[in-house]
Amino acid sequence: MLIVRPSRLSDLAQVERMASASGAAVHTLPAHRDKLFEKISASVHSFDAEVDVYGEESYFFVLENTATGVLHGTSAVVAYTGFSEPFYVYRNDIIVHASRALKVHNRIHVLTLSHDLTGDSQLCSFYVDPELAKTHYPRLLSRARLLFAAQHPERFADNMMSFLPGVSDATGRAPFWEGVGRKFFGIDYVQAEYFTGVKEKTFIAELMPHYPIYVPLLSDEAQQAMGQVHPGSRVPFNILLEEGFEADNYIEIFDGGPVIRAKRENLKTIQQSKVIPTRRGRQMAGEVWYLVSNTAIHRFRAMLLQLPAQLPDVLTLASQVADALELDDDDEIRIVPM
Structure with a gap:
């Protein structure tokens, strides 16, 4: 029998195994023992806490086979995105360039570094063992956290969001990162995602450009990657779309992956x-x-x-x-x- 339950500290070794299997792009599940210990510890405290108004709590779930004790997946919800450290996304904006003398009026697509999603509840850290990918269990693992939110709404924000890994190849090369991030960080995409998972986020503010990025100046490859989900994340992406999440006006700042968002009250699991x-x-x-x-x-x-x-x-x-x-x-x- 497979159940979803809150993670406990005794799960650490198995969670570490799944984090290693999930790949470096899922930086909300870093293959770093100390960070995973902190993640589980924070979750244990959050589940035990009396909460009237949501804040720094985070809830980390695992999918367990009760007959064997083997864990087959993880998922999580962060109650308040950006509570203790900045949360950045790129917002899709339009800037108008016009010249009456030349009779030119251009609407230019730009990306603006934004904190707009600070305060949303974030669905994250989703992983399921590949052998279960085509069963009902990924839906159980993803939607169980929404059953929890439906029962305990005071613990979560009115808006919920999630971002999915963007396009990258088997070597870890991400076209959007090559077109934007590498020019300012000077490191590989995999290194940047790893640092995001295990270090303070201040390095993003220190190195990311704070002025709008003109999309037409990016390579065709980088532009085509914007808003595209990694093939390996199609399962969780489709589950959330079915739930009622929609691609909003934002993309992830490193790989350009889609950021999806919804009103909590509009999600199917919450409503039905x-x-x-x-x-x-x-x-x-x-x-x-x-x-x-x-x-x-x-x-x-x-x-x-x-x-x-x-x-x-x-x-x-x-x-x-x-x-x-x-x-x-x-x-x-x-x-x-x-």
């Missing part, structure tokens, strides 16, 4: 999930896949269940399912159809 009471007994067979979670915080658990299309007012769950969800008698669950 509901809370119903449960009891233990003989579970009804069904033909519809549902995402199901308990309503707890630090004991949060989520899983997939096949249930009838028409749900009863009180859902009867098998004892092994109720145990996996850590439900007591008559506890409620939050449920949403796949």
Whole structure:
């Protein structure tokens, strides 16, 4: 049985294995033991904290096979992007250049370094083992954190965002980085992403250009990479698009990958999930896949269940399912159809 639960410090070795497999481009899951320890520790404290107004909390989840104890994926939510360090994106803007004498009126696409998304809640750190990529489990792993947000809205912002890795090749060469970042940093893209994951973000402010970048002056290769997602990130990208996220007016500053955003209240999992009471007994067979979670915080658990299309007012769950969800008698669950 595979469940999503909050990560704990004993997961560190397995999380480190997945971070190494995820590649350097996913800098929100750095293959750096000390940073991963900090990430899990911060999450443990966040799940344990009493929260009335969201702030520096971060919630890190893992996908566990309860029969073997093996972890197969990670996902996370940062409650307040840019709470403790700057968060930068490029905003797509238009500058008008006009000359009445020459009868010229040009609208020029420019990229402006921006803090606009500071304060959004960020979905990040998504990884799933390749053998599960074509199953329902990536959706469970991604959407479980939204079930958590639906149950505990006070812990999150009204806007949620995520950015996906942009285009790069097998050697780690990213066309957008070659056209922009390398000229100011003088290092490889992989090095820049690694530093973003393990160092303070002040180096970005120190080295990135603060004036608009005129897109027509970039190479065709760099322009074509803007807003394009890395092929290896198509699965999480498509899940979030299905959920209701949309490409906004922003791209990632290093590889030009897409930044997607949505109102929390408009997301399908938030809108369509509901809370119903449960009891233990003989579970009804069904033909519809549902995402199901308990309503707890630090004991949060989520899983997939096949249930009838028409749900009863009180859902009867098998004892092994109720145990996996850590439900007591008559506890409620939050449920949403796949």
